[in-house]
Amino acid sequence: MRTIKTGLLAIAICLLASGCSTLFTASKKDTVSHIRPGMSKEQVEGMLGSPDYTRFDGGIEQWEYGSFYYVDSHSVNVIIDFDNGRVIALNTFNTPPVAPVPPVPPVVAVPSTVHAEQHFMLSNEKQFEKFYYCMKEEPFTSGRLNMLEKEVRHTDFTCEQCIRLMNLNTFDDDKLKMLRLLAPVLSDPENSSEILDSLDFLSSKDKAKKILQEHK
Numbered sequence: 001m002r003t004i005k006t007g008l009l010a011i012a013i014c015l016l017a018s019g020c021s022t023l024f025t026a027s028k029k030d031t032v033s034h035i036r037p038g039m040s041k042e043q044v045e046g047m048l049g050s051p052d053y054t055r056f057d058g059g060i061e062q063w064e065y066g067s068f069y070y071v072d073s074h075s076v077n078v079i080i081d082f083d084n085g086r087v088i089a090l091n092t093f094n095t096p097p098v099a100p101v102p103p104v105p106p107v108v109a110v111p112s113t114v115h116a117e118q119h120f121m122l123s124n125e126k127q128f129e130k131f132y133y134c135m136k137e138e139p140f141t142s143g144r145l146n147m148l149e150k151e152v153r154h155t156d157f158t159c160e161q162c163i164r165l166m167n168l169n170t171f172d173d174d175k176l177k178m179l180r181l182l183a184p185v186l187s188d189p190e191n192s193s194e195i196l197d198s199l200d201f202l203s204s205k206d207k208a209k210k211i212l213q214e215h216k
Helices: 002-033 041-048 125-137 141-151 159-166 172-185 193-197 202-213
Strands: 053-057 060-071 074-083 086-095
Touching (some): 041 074, 125 141, 125 159, 141 172, 159 193
Antiparallel strands (some): 053 060
């Protein structure tokens, strides 16, 4: 009889823990939904706590909360922009589970007579995510551009990856600076229309279109 009671108690504890976890996630998601334009940094910090990352670009300050809550096994990051200490924008995006790393193929020696610089596209999402978060942790636009300039010497990027890197910047002018570096190394230029759609202003779309056309 004691064994049966012990088993039932263990099951009850597991169900309670699972329910509390779901409730905790729902509570944090609900808290984010109450963030409104015009709130102060103190109000946001009181609701969400201290951010994991902070960035500055001109007069804009950006706070990021990594893996703040979960939806369908995907962690959700929360990004909040402030101008003069007041909320002006909020954005959330899912971080998909990292795929297993495939075996690394053997390196083939390149004959010494070949001098062309070799490019190797980021072969899996894990490698790209590592570079992406290094870029995201760099607080200055100039620093991100320097990192990207070095990376494009030996790496190709998809249009989707290009958009994610460009969106690390708040302003379209800085996004276009990144596009000038990325346009020559796009592995799927047939999808470049997605890059144009990611920009907010018509003038920026026109400039981006010219940059892409130069490297067709």
